[in-house]
Amino acid sequence: MSDCHDLSENNTFDLAVIGAGSAGFSAAITAAEAGARVALIGDGTIGGTCVNVGCVPSKTLIRTAESLHHAAAAKRFDGIETSARVTDWQAVVRQKQALVDELRQARYTDLLPRYDSVTYMEGKASFTDTGLLEVDGEIINAAKVIIATGSQPDVPAITGMEQVPYLTSTTALELEHLPASLLVIGAGYIGVEIAQMFSRAGVEVKLVSRRGLLPKMEPEIGKTLTRYLREEGVHIVTVDAYTGMDVIDGGVRLQAQLNQKELILIAEKVLVATGRKPNTDSLNLSAAGIEMLIDNGVKVDDHMQTSRPGVYAAGDVTGADQFVYMAAYGAKLAARNAMNCNSLSYDNAAMPAVVFTDPQVASVGLTEAGAKAAGYEIRTSTLTLSNVPRALAARDTRGLIKLVADRESGRLLGAHILAPEGADSIQTAAVAIKMGMTYQQLSEMIFPYLTTVEGLKLAAQTFDRDVKNLSCCAG
Template sequence: MTVNKYKLSVQGMTCMDCEEHVTKALKQAGAKNVSADFRGDEAVFELSEDRIDEAKQNIVQTGYYPGEEEIQTAEDCVAFNRVDDYDLLIIGSGGAAFSAAITASENGAKVAMVERRTVGGTCVNIGCVPSKTMLRAGKINGLAKSNPFTGLQTSTGDADLAELTAQKDKLISQMRQEKYIDLIDEYGFDLIRGEASFIDEKTVQVNGEHITAKSFLIATGANPAVPDIPGLKDIDYLTSTTALELKGVPKRLAVIGSGYIAAELGQMFHNLGTEVTLMQRSERLFKTYDPEVSDAIDEALTEQGLNLITGVTYQKVEQNGDTKSVTIEVNGEQQVIEADQVLVATGRKPNTEGLKLEAASVKTGKKGEVLTNEFLQTTNDRIYAAGDVTLGPQFVYVAAYEGGMAAGNALGVATRKIDLRFVPGVTFTNPSIATVGLTEQQAKEKGYNVKTSALPLDAVPRALVNHETTGLYKLVVDAGTRKLIGAHIVSENAEDVIFAATLAVQFGLTIDDLTNSFAPYLTMAEGLKLAALTIDKDVSKLSCCAG
């Protein structure tokens, strides 16, 4: 019996779990190389023509609604070009790269990954994993030094940063091996050690060897950007990478910048015993967030003892012996901030140097970022880019999403457009900051008639019993439909609460849906329901659980 490649419309899918259910239903009918796409309302697969009705019936039984199938012609189908060395060659080995390699390998492609340094990319080696484990250590140390309960007498000695760093490095090594290196043999793709640069539109050079591929993915990530401040490059400054390699706690730390990296690492060192000064050019912290969010985190960090200076003009940086100094101007007055270490945390720049992208007709933006369209194609339609190298949202889960999508598009197993409307963002300070959807200003600019609620944390019972009431929940609502279109939280565990808000925003839940749902009492998640109630009621006039 003839095996065809089908594209089948499937209605009712709303998320990645739905994709998995449809994929399982098709595989039970014998389908191979299944790719379901809830955003495109379709599934693509290979199946014997005598089993297509069985496959559709399986989908119906799963709770979804199949439409008419289309047989993909040879022009539509994947025809892997074995004339080239590889079907897909990936430059980089981080979250986007591995997601792409796994997707491509599962679809039968011949795949290679080129890495010039350490396998695993930013997140596991120098980003998420090391920073978050050190942040946790700092938080525990900070609570031991000072806790909000009057009946507890806690204290701590000097932090052994060398021992903490060694424990962190052991964790990184374990996760790099289990979550990255071990998967290379599991999925059967090639790892090529060396630096890749393009020779032409279909060829790269690695270690002097020329390698051709049908398609390419640039997933080289980004690294810390260093601003042009006189004298800065002449001193021994820290970046987010080298700060996590220190073996001793500095007495004084001056931080240039106060975005998420600056705030997280600044608070970590403060909790370990460092006197920290955060400096930034803008007039408020997290200037792209709602003002209430900026004010709340400013208040929290100030209460904890960090020194925040905004509206800064940097004049010069100098070093005299072991002491470093940053000369700044604020409101027309000059100040000198002295420190043992200076941390530069002013954003990241894409790793595109050395790739010789011009040889492949790949264009970059003003900051060196690889420019892509909605399908993640570059200006060369056989070359794709994903993750931090595009300077999109700097989250590993976004990189992985983009990597898998780019691989599917590059190989022709799917045609998917990138959709980043509902990406939650988290800053892991204490309290943490979590946001999803539109800010109030963004919603107004898009033409929404907006209603908002801003619930202070002292109205959330869990925050009261924790004696941690600096923060807020802010909801942005479309007044016409009452749908939630934005949620912004500053609180303990905001990073966990935001997932519920993300589902509400992504799937169009209304304020009434939230207020008519059960929220466990004495959880931070209850704050979402209370903030929703605040749209129409004064929650201070309600008893506990009265919502």
């Protein structure tokens, strides 16, 4: 690969981007707008994970299932009684797919003709042992390369698994008929979202994991959400190990171990939601001198550059921050660095994360454990939603807000929300952390009354006072 300033006329392209998903398009558009000649290389359905099999279809079906739950939950208001039920799940899935097709066309396929300097290529890309890029055996001359090949569901090594017709997060969202029962293995973001969605659609759901719900989140959130899901009818089981899986008459059987005793779980269908792994197997990266991580992710530095100068990587393929907006952000950064001598650094300190359960889980910054591990002396405040007027008016006080701050300076280090509208509140905390605000400054800001986000102000006030002693809007 050439050095940063060598974008000579002898190269067919200034930049080649491997992968035509969110990260790939972000990199290609960024470079094209900077005047670069770009080769965008796709393999399979254009648009990548988010629009096709991830964010868009899953959140569409989650919203559908929420309508079923909220209809029944209307009884919390005196004098109101209503209900809803699934009459045609096939129609639900077809409507979901229509939206997916529409967005893929509008946000990906139709964008390509608008960028004359982007050449789209269809084929399998890989590196030669000397570091050259090829697509289906044809060498692509490019001054710089960005790897943005995304990820795929990661399937654990459970004895007998290869004989079981298991579902992944991709195939589960394509089911046109609801199973009577579903066993979900894995209680991370994907597992809890899909488990609750199917449960609300009328499926008997067993959610099994080895570390409990959302193990990377604050323990208070995981514990509280566990209680809410159980109240809705989701059967949650924590085990020590998975020991085997096989097909039985009418379903699937999972053998697990708990406290040195055998545990048997049976369901009509099984969904494996134990995480995702980077798509790197076919790229020949190691032979080309590009270092890999233990999880087969591409190792990058703060500039998104790999161990091979001139080759960058962004998005899920790096194995970190597997959110579509971080993929787009990292790819844009990689493209700018490829064009401008690595002048920018990746910054995820104020990265918001959302789990679309109900109530929603939203987080930004450090957890309490993470802050302590980073060497901070900290203070925390925890506010239940029973202290938030919006929740009281909605007759729905499920949830809590936890803030983490540096003890000496009061600087806000983390914010963690479990609330029905938590996803739309977390960005305020993200801005506060990004700007280095203290919890005192957050507590003194003006917030609109009867909003969920006002809970952040109340949680900030909770560091130094009991908000039950305040009148409405006081502060």
